[in-house]
Amino acid sequence: MNNRPFILKGNITINSNKEYIIGTVIINQKVDEDKSKYVLVLDKEHKDLFEKGYEGYIFTNWLPDNCKEIDYVTELFGIETLINYDVIEFNDDYVKVLYRDDSTDNFIQVTNQCNSNCIMCPDAEEVRNTRQKISINRLLRIIDCIPNDTEHICITGGEPGMIKYDLIKVLKKCKDCLPETQFLLLSNGRIFSDHDFTEEFVKNIPYNIRIGIPLYSDIAKEHDAITQATGSFEQTITGLNNLLKHNLDIEIRVVVMKKNYQKLSSISNFICNNLNKVNHVNFMALEMTGSAYKNKENVWVNFNESTIDLYNASTTLIKEGIDVNLYNFPICKIDKRLYSLAQMSISDYKVRYLDKCNNCIVKEKCGGFFPSTMNIQNSEEEKCTN
Numbered sequence: 001m002n003n004r005p006f007i008l009k010g011n012i013t014i015n016s017n018k019e020y021i022i023g024t025v026i027i028n029q030k031v032d033e034d035k036s037k038y039v040l041v042l043d044k045e046h047k048d049l050f051e052k053g054y055e056g057y058i059f060t061n062w063l064p065d066n067c068k069e070i071d072y073v074t075e076l077f078g079i080e081t082l083i084n085y086d087v088i089e090f091n092d093d094y095v096k097v098l099y100r101d102d103s104t105d106n107f108i109q110v111t112n113q114c115n116s117n118c119i120m121c122p123d124a125e126e127v128r129n130t131r132q133k134i135s136i137n138r139l140l141r142i143i144d145c146i147p148n149d150t151e152h153i154c155i156t157g158g159e160p161g162m163i164k165y166d167l168i169k170v171l172k173k174c175k176d177c178l179p180e181t182q183f184l185l186l187s188n189g190r191i192f193s194d195h196d197f198t199e200e201f202v203k204n205i206p207y208n209i210r211i212g213i214p215l216y217s218d219i220a221k222e223h224d225a226i227t228q229a230t231g232s233f234e235q236t237i238t239g240l241n242n243l244l245k246h247n248l249d250i251e252i253r254v255v256v257m258k259k260n261y262q263k264l265s266s267i268s269n270f271i272c273n274n275l276n277k278v279n280h281v282n283f284m285a286l287e288m289t290g291s292a293y294k295n296k297e298n299v300w301v302n303f304n305e306s307t308i309d310l311y312n313a314s315t316t317l318i319k320e321g322i323d324v325n326l327y328n329f330p331i332c333k334i335d336k337r338l339y340s341l342a343q344m345s346i347s348d349y350k351v352r353y354l355d356k357c358n359n360c361i362v363k364e365k366c367g368g369f370f371p372s373t374m375n376i377q378n379s380e381e382e383k384c385t386n
């Protein structure tokens with residue numbers, strides 16, 4: 001699946017006056033249910049399956065007669081990479097894959113905007129400040145098209161709270177359409193300092209949802225210096241407490257960077273003393289793109305420099321009964337006693353390994369590196385211990 005592109009292009013012709021066509025892919029076969037949810041992909045050998053009523057069509061190097069009044073795309077490269085039940089969008093002059101049916105890494109990005117400006121954000125500030133119009137109807141349509149046996153969906157931004165009550169509409173739709181799916185909502189948590197919003201949010205969220213919220217320090221001034229948003233610590237802590245009152249499944253995410261790695265134990269103690277109803281704490285290694293790369297001098301810390309602090313902070317939480325995971329850490333870059341906490345968390349299309357990893361006995365269990373992190377680590381490489 002690593003080779004499946006998110007964007008398909010070609011010398012393509014699109015016949016549609018609509019802003020977008022979003023549908024579930026079905027290839028060379030009929031569907032028995034409502035066809036308006038589907039985009040039918042047809043090759044010439046299956047042209048007898050052509051019938052009207054689908055949301056859209058992809059014709060592989062052929063066109064049926066009298067197709068002017070339907071929405072279609074043709075002359076598209078990479079068509080063979082689509083599989084049944086992917087969700088795609090025709091847009092201008094390309095086809096985007098919005099959901100990949102063979103992936104466990106699917107996400108719905110509800111906005112690119114954010115009300116914080118974290119120094120280690122893997123997105124560039126320009127990306128977050130370029131206003132993309134992601135309409136609520138488009139989001140609801142995507143959810144409609146995702147197969148209801150999908151195991152996991154991440155809802156993310158930017159900051160999802162930026163779309164305010166539309167976020168609740170998105171979550172309500174998820175609850176109604178995908179009752180068996182496990183959701184992870186990634187938010188900076190500031191929106192939940194609004195009590196009324198939180199009450200409405202709780203009433204409408206899917207049953208299986210975890211909310212992941214970052215905390216970068218136990219001291220307001222230090223956390224706010226990292227988010228570059230005054231008052232963000234206070235809002236996040238108030239938000240966390242508002243959510244915890246409802247016994248929701250909360251995960252605190254601590255990104256380990258130069259500005260906080262020596263404070264990991266203080267952060268753990270703060271969580272144990274003030275937020276001990278959280279179920280999980282994940283320590284996250286950096287992805288050195290976007291703002292993180294731009295602010296490299298203040299952000300980058302070698303894996304070996306944070307090893308002891310990471311171990312102490314993890315054991316403090318574990319003793320308190322809090323589940324701890326390490327995300328984005330290659331196994332050989334952490335204390336051996338924490339090996340079982342390391343998760344294969346980097347998306348399949350991003351993960352990279354070093355040449356020497358080919359001889360490593362734990363490669364099958366190792367989550368590897370982000371490409372950007374590997375480049376920086378390579379230049380300061382330490383000896384792998386495996």
Ligand code: SF4
Binds near residue numbers: 330333357362368
């Ligand atoms: S050598 Fe490579 S595969 Fe092995 S633990 Fe290190 S990063 Fe992972």
